[in-house]
Amino acid sequence: GESVGLHLPTLSVQEGDNSIINCAYSNSASDYFIWYKQESGKGPQFIIDIRSNMDKRQGQRVTVLLNKTVKHLSLQIAATQPGDSAVYFCAENIPDSSYKLIFGSGTRLLVRP
Amino acid sequence: DTGVSQDPRHKITKRGQNVTFRCDPISEHNRLYWYRQTLGQGPEFLTYFQNEAQLEKSRLLSDRFSAERPKGSFSTLEIQRTEQGDSAMYLCASSPGLAERNFGPGTRLLVL
Numbered sequence: 001g002e003s004v005g006l007h008l009p010t011l012s013v014q015e016g017d018n019s020i021i022n023c024a025y026s027n028s029a030s031d032y033f034i035w036y037k038q039e040s041g042k043g044p045q046f047i048i049d050i051r052s053n054m055d056k057r058q059g060q061r062v063t064v065l066l067n068k069t070v071k072h073l074s075l076q077i078a079a080t081q082p083g084d085s086a087v088y089f090c091a092e093n094i095p096d097s098s099y100k101l102i103f104g105s106g107t108r109l110l111v112r113p
Numbered sequence: 114d115t116g117v118s119q120d121p122r123h124k125i126t127k128r129g130q131n132v133t134f135r136c137d138p139i140s141e142h143n144r145l146y147w148y149r150q151t152l153g154q155g156p157e158f159l160t161y162f163q164n165e166a167q168l169e170k171s172r173l174l175s176d177r178f179s180a181e182r183p184k185g186s187f188s189t190l191e192i193q194r195t196e197q198g199d200s201a202m203y204l205c206a207s208s209p210g211l212a213e214r215n216f217g218p219g220t221r222l223l224v225l
Binding site for chain 1: 117119144146153154155156157161168204206208214215217218219221
């Protein structure tokens with residue numbers, strides 16, 4: 001398959017450890033945020049979302065934290081598995097009529113067996 | 114599978130040729146988006162439809178690009194007189210509103 005990104009920041013973790021992927025977003029008016037996972041040659045896959053009136057949201061093995069003061073978003077993955085290896089993107093929703101998403105630059109997660 | 118589908122998955126063309134891509138969104142989703150993604154980058158917004166109306170176009174969408182959603186269901190993206198710089202992954206996404214955008218698998222375009 002093709003690489004999603006060849007020069008992305010990379011986080012390497014041991015299988016079973018927790019992973020934390022960080023993202024700085026650009027627009028203080030953004031009201032909704034999504035984390036996507038993208039495997040090589042595939043489209044982005046929704047992981048978890050959070051609205052700006054929340055600071056934490058948990059899913060299955062994943063937690064998203066939002067710090068609006070410093071415009072920072074993080075994705076925590078518990079007990080990282082080899083299948084979690086992918087590129088992860090955060091996306092912010094600009095609150096205009098189109099609800100278009102603006103994507104960050106992505107982080108490659110490599111899980112060592 | 115009731116997700117977003119795109120066709121073709123891969124397209125190789127010669128510079129100057131026209132290409133057309135198709136997106137079939139999730140059936141109850143009235144919002145449809147096209148994005149472009151190049152290696153090492155996140156997807157970049159190209160255009161947005163609400164039902165059959167094209168409501169927003171990015172400055173990235175030059176006059177060689179045109180998108181349609183004639184019946185408010187599937188959409189097509191056409192690139193005329195392709196250039197090597199058009200080589201990218203073209204992604205389609207749909208949503209019912211503010212909620213999660215569901216992306217298709219993308220069409221990988223290579224312009225020789």
